[in-house]
Amino acid sequence: MAPTQDAQDTPDGYVGLDAxxxxxxxxxxxxxxxxxxxxxxxxxxxxxxxxxxxxxRDGTVTRCWKG
Incomplete structure (x- = not known):
């Protein structure tokens, strides 16, 4: 399945979330x-x-990137 290309699903949107x-x-x-x-x-x-x-780090996403 191809990744969602929705602009609201950018890698930065995962930073700060519980992993x-x-x-x-x-x-x-x-x-x-x-x-x-x-x-x-x-x-x-x-x-x-x-x-x-x-x-x-400590169960929280601190950085996110594609690939």
Missing amino acids: EHAERQAHDRGWSTVRQLPPGAIVTMEYRAGRLNFEV
């Missing part, structure tokens, strides 16, 4: 893969359509 709620919301909006990462995690640089990445 579990944010992940459910992202899946409900069509993101096929949601990745929760700790601050400073080393990740590969390949871009994957349909993936949303969350940086999570």
